[in-house]
Amino acid sequence: MKRGVVNRATRSCVLAGAVLLPAAAWAGNHNLSYPVVLPEGAGLSLRTGLTVPRLEGKWWYGWMEGQEPVACAPSTCTPPPGVDVWRVYPQDEGGRWQAGVLNGTPGATVGVSEVDWRDGLENTTWSTASAIRVETTLYTALDEPLPAYEMQHLHGQGVREMRGVVASNTEPAIASRTESGDATVITPCARLTIQKLESSASARRPQPERFHWNAAAGEWTGAAHTLVNSAVWEKGDRGRSGGLAAVVDVSGKALFRYDWELWRAALPMHVSAAGWYRLTFSLDGSAAGGKRCGGYALNTSIAEAEVEVGEQYPSVVDAVWNLSYVDIYVRQKD
Numbered sequence: 001m002k003r004g005v006v007n008r009a010t011r012s013c014v015l016a017g018a019v020l021l022p023a024a025a026w027a028g029n030h031n032l033s034y035p036v037v038l039p040e041g042a043g044l045s046l047r048t049g050l051t052v053p054r055l056e057g058k059w060w061y062g063w064m065e066g067q068e069p070v071a072c073a074p075s076t077c078t079p080p081p082g083v084d085v086w087r088v089y090p091q092d093e094g095g096r097w098q099a100g101v102l103n104g105t106p107g108a109t110v111g112v113s114e115v116d117w118r119d120g121l122e123n124t125t126w127s128t129a130s131a132i133r134v135e136t137t138l139y140t141a142l143d144e145p146l147p148a149y150e151m152q153h154l155h156g157q158g159v160r161e162m163r164g165v166v167a168s169n170t171e172p173a174i175a176s177r178t179e180s181g182d183a184t185v186i187t188p189c190a191r192l193t194i195q196k197l198e199s200s201a202s203a204r205r206p207q208p209e210r211f212h213w214n215a216a217a218g219e220w221t222g223a224a225h226t227l228v229n230s231a232v233w234e235k236g237d238r239g240r241s242g243g244l245a246a247v248v249d250v251s252g253k254a255l256f257r258y259d260w261e262l263w264r265a266a267l268p269m270h271v272s273a274a275g276w277y278r279l280t281f282s283l284d285g286s287a288a289g290g291k292r293c294g295g296y297a298l299n300t301s302i303a304e305a306e307v308e309v310g311e312q313y314p315s316v317v318d319a320v321w322n323l324s325y326v327d328i329y330v331r332q333k334d
Helices: 119-123
Strands: 036-038 060-065 068-072 086-090 101-103 114-117 131-149 151-155 162-168 177-185 190-196 212-214 219-221 225-231 245-248 254-261 275-283 315-318 323-331
Touching: 068 151, 086 151, 101 131, 114 119, 114 275, 114 315, 114 323, 119 131, 119 323, 131 190, 190 219, 190 254, 219 275, 225 254
Parallel strands: 036 101, 036 177
Antiparallel strands: 060 068, 060 086, 086 162, 114 131, 131 177, 131 254, 151 162, 190 225, 190 275, 212 219, 245 254, 275 323, 315 323
16 A cells, blocks of 8 residues: 655646756655654654745646646746646755654554555566665554645656645745644664575575574575665764665655665675565564664564565565565566
């Protein structure tokens, strides 16, 4: 099940023409539009001192044509007469807004209701030349709703996608605020492990009983090679390059991200780059004798979470070890 901010997916982005975005537009430094819970009170860098939205910079027109929303820059079009017109302030234009943030209580466990692996990961067979954006989103139900902001798609897709907050067509413009009964969950204890399961390039799915979770190492024993083993807390506030990161994406949602470039993978000579890989999302501090979560006490649990089963590669929740994983096949580049 996909959840998120109220989001109008625009079909008429061609009205604006092609747009080249600066690198910062997809760097993860976006405004939070969907509520987030921080069970350990840390793990995500957010703007401080923001009490009310500040809508600044260039904006787009938005309106409905039948059941479909339309968006275009004022320099390229004029809304037709008689329609209800609003404004859309893009994420990269300097405006500031922030949805609700809830810090956890020490010792009080926050139960994650859903672990959502990115659709492209579960439903695509990648090649050894691929660059994969690994994204994992945790959701939880709220006892009391938190504020959220309505967003609209403007143009592009992937790393060149842009969305913006919906606002009134007035001076000053007023951001469209809603309330959400769900939130994402961010924890500094999150760890991503990527392992090549077998040395061969065989397309036959490996037998799962061959692999056993090693909580002390944060990886599966029996795997041929470990490529990534990284936790959010290990990056520190200075943001050490590489590794798993907690970010706010262009839709304004907080999630976990790792950019995996398969073609750069350094594997032992006897291990083929093609074949089956296991991607594991675990939580440090889950088991006695296991990896500790830096200076944090774990308050997050995914043991009872649901997962959306992908068409090709179904993801799994392991309640015993408080983790989720998905096995994917990578083919040799033609």
